[in-house]
Amino acid sequence: MNIGIHLPILAIAVPLLGAFALPIFAKVHKRLRDMWAAAVGAFTCAMVIALAIQVLSTGVVVYTLGAASPTQAVTQGGFPIRIVLTVDGMSAFMGLISALVGLASLIYAFQFLKEDQGKTLAMTLFFLLWAGMLGMEYTGDMFNFFVFLEVTSIAACALIGYRTWESRPAEAAFKTMALYTLGGLLVLLAVAILYGQYGALNIAYLSSRIRGSQLDKIALGLLLGGLLMKAGAVPAHMWAPDAYGEAPAQAAMVLVANTQASLYGLWRVLFTLFGGALAAPAVGWLVVSLGTLTLLVAVLMAILQRDLGRLIAYGAVSQIGYMLLGVGVGLVALASRPDFGLVAMQGGIFHMLNDAATVGLLMLAAGVVRRATGTKDLTALGGLGHDLKWTGGFFFLGALALAGVPPFNGFASKLLIYESSFRLSPLLTAIGVLGSILLLAVFARAFQGVFLGPRLRAAQSPPVGMLVAMGLLAAVILAMGLAPGFFVEHLVTPAARALWEGRDLYLAAVLGG
Amino acid sequence: MIGNLPFVVCMILIGLGLWTLLSRRNLIKLAIGITLIECGVNLFLVTLGYVERGVAPIYTYTQPGVTMVLPTPQALTLTSIVIGMATTALMLAFAVVIYRHRGTLDARKIRELKG
Numbered sequence: 294m295n296i297g298i299h300l301p302i303l304a305i306a307v308p309l310l311g312a313f314a315l316p317i318f319a320k321v322h323k324r325l326r327d328m329w330a331a332a333v334g335a336f337t338c339a340m341v342i343a344l345a346i347q348v349l350s351t352g353v354v355v356y357t358l359g360a361a362s363p364t365q366a367v368t369q370g371g372f373p374i375r376i377v378l379t380v381d382g383m384s385a386f387m388g389l390i391s392a393l394v395g396l397a398s399l400i401y402a403f404q405f406l407k408e409d410q411g412k413t414l415a416m417t418l419f420f421l422l423w424a425g426m427l428g429m430e431y432t433g434d435m436f437n438f439f440v441f442l443e444v445t446s447i448a449a450c451a452l453i454g455y456r457t458w459e460s461r462p463a464e465a466a467f468k469t470m471a472l473y474t475l476g477g478l479l480v481l482l483a484v485a486i487l488y489g490q491y492g493a494l495n496i497a498y499l500s501s502r503i504r505g506s507q508l509d510k511i512a513l514g515l516l517l518g519g520l521l522m523k524a525g526a527v528p529a530h531m532w533a534p535d536a537y538g539e540a541p542a543q544a545a546m547v548l549v550a551n552t553q554a555s556l557y558g559l560w561r562v563l564f565t566l567f568g569g570a571l572a573a574p575a576v577g578w579l580v581v582s583l584g585t586l587t588l589l590v591a592v593l594m595a596i597l598q599r600d601l602g603r604l605i606a607y608g609a610v611s612q613i614g615y616m617l618l619g620v621g622v623g624l625v626a627l628a629s630r631p632d633f634g635l636v637a638m639q640g641g642i643f644h645m646l647n648d649a650a651t652v653g654l655l656m657l658a659a660g661v662v663r664r665a666t667g668t669k670d671l672t673a674l675g676g677l678g679h680d681l682k683w684t685g686g687f688f689f690l691g692a693l694a695l696a697g698v699p700p701f702n703g704f705a706s707k708l709l710i711y712e713s714s715f716r717l718s719p720l721l722t723a724i725g726v727l728g729s730i731l732l733l734a735v736f737a738r739a740f741q742g743v744f745l746g747p748r749l750r751a752a753q754s755p756p757v758g759m760l761v762a763m764g765l766l767a768a769v770i771l772a773m774g775l776a777p778g779f780f781v782e783h784l785v786t787p788a789a790r791a792l793w794e795g796r797d798l799y800l801a802a803v804l805g806g
Numbered sequence: 807m808i809g810n811l812p813f814v815v816c817m818i819l820i821g822l823g824l825w826t827l828l829s830r831r832n833l834i835k836l837a838i839g840i841t842l843i844e845c846g847v848n849l850f851l852v853t854l855g856y857v858e859r860g861v862a863p864i865y866t867y868t869q870p871g872v873t874m875v876l877p878t879p880q881a882l883t884l885t886s887i888v889i890g891m892a893t894t895a896l897m898l899a900f901a902v903v904i905y906r907h908r909g910t911l912d913a914r915k916i917r918e919l920k921g
Contacts, residue, residue, distance in 0.1 A: 535919045
């Protein structure tokens with residue numbers, strides 16, 4: 294069997310199989326379970342990377358399920374009835390983000406989770422969430438997208454609330470579940486409306502038919518609402534701080550990657566599905582204003598927090614605002630296509646990778662603090678830098694990168710967003726810079742409060758595995774900060790171009806000709 | 807014959823579900839609200855596939871020339887029902903856990919997480 298052409302489906306099927314086989318192996322022996330998890334994780338990452346290389350070197354990869362040949366997407370008569378997976382530059386880029394976050398989370402989880410506190414359960418749910426995320430990113434079918442969206446919702450909420458011996462996780466999980474399900478149902482209603490009009494679910498086919506009728510606009514509104522709800526943008530951000538604050542550290546960072554998968558869905562809908570019919574920049578302005586609102590509200594809320602987990606959570610929500618701002622500016626400019634539109638898209642999309650790495654690093658460091666002291670209350674913590682030297686260093690690095698201080702990666706992507714949004718309106722840039730400054734103040738205070746000062750209590754340093762996971766993310770952050778040009782040129786630009794001008798290529802790859 | 811009536815019923819169900827979510831504070835009732843929206847969306851999907859005087863799309867049992875209904879919406883609805891069952895079960899499980907810890911299901915009284 295030629296494994297090369299089956300990469301898209303294997304990247305989803307392997308973690309799915311990994312998830313359901315994991316409890317069986319755990320029954321046999323715990324060592325066997327860990328080896329299985331490591332093998333599945335490594336294999337999934339290898340396939341995602343191989344697929345990304347394939348996409349970046351040869352163009353859009355289409356995989357048809359249930360056809361005689363995986364490349365045969367349309368039946369006779371030019372109508373796609375089968376489910377297809379379509380991987381273009383943007384999907385491949387998102388797959389790499391998920392792979393990076395998943396790998397770091399898995400390495401961290403081995404020594405972070407305790408056997409008597411549902412380690413097998415948490416690892417099973419993690420693989421399920423990972424498979425769902427990769428599915429959302431690779432699918433080329435609207436209903437399939439909804440199914441994977443719900444797979445991630447169920448796995449994510451179970452990960453938030455599986456610690457039933459505490460009361461707070463269940464509360465966070467219920468709230469998150471209600472909002473996720475509502476968002477998912479809005480997406481399903483939109484999919485049903487599109488299906489009712491055009492009789493198809495294939496994104497490429499729908500995109501070639503959508504002309505912007507009244508029903509199309511309703512569907513677009515429902516998709517925007519549902520996906521933004523799941524991405525945690527203001528005003529539907531209430532679940533995010535609870536969920537990130539209460540979920541165990543290794544799960545919280547995957548939840549962040551999951552919000553980015555929802556954002557990816559939003560970009561796909563806006564640029565590919567509605568790309569032909571969406572000439573009015575009004576939707577772009579809506580996304581831009583939601584983005585600036587998100588980053589302002591989240592940063593202001595971060596100032597008030599007394600809990601390290603919730604503080605980082607609001608930091609994570611504010612970064613969603615920057616992504617919406619960057620890509621929104623690109624969407625406003627989509628009709629007239631000036632140069633700064635593509636630059637804004639590059640900034641927004643590069644920021645997704647940066648955010649996944651930096652917020653992930655901060656959350657893992659907070660997990661170490663919680664493990665060492667049993668609390669995340671900022672008023673009770675202090676002086677941990679004496680014992681947790683590496684963790685303190687990683688937190689400091691993450692905080693600087695998140696606030697966008699040069700020469701770290703957050704600065705590289707935010708600069709792209711600033712210089713392009715300035716061309717649209719200087720006010721947007723001013724709000725963005727203000728958000729960054731406030732964020733720096735918030736995280737400087739948090740770092741000073743948690744790690745500096747006199748030693749209040751002895752803290753046990755984390756095991757090597759957890760340091761390796763944080764080191765992996767820190768290395769990625771440093772590499773992206775020192776050589777942003779390399780990453781922008783080889784990863785971000787193909788992804789941005791796939792959305793900006795790749796709609797015709799996407800359609801041609803699926804529908805042929 | 808019945809025109810757009812089924813669609814109106816679906817939208818009423820969805821509206822009732824949204825109203826329940828906004829006006830009720832009992833966790834079980836919130837779960838019911840979500841389920842109502844889900845029912846509305848599922849009915850909408852089934853209605854889309856309805857063809858007047860249509861028959862089940864099984865080629866070996868139908869006479870030639872008969873109109874068949876489209877099977878896709880029904881397959882979608884089935885998938886959606888299964889997903890809905892999983893989400894409802896999970897939400898009710900969380901409600902049970904919350905009740906065990908706090909002894910109440912009132913969303914106003916169990917707000918440990920805020921701000």
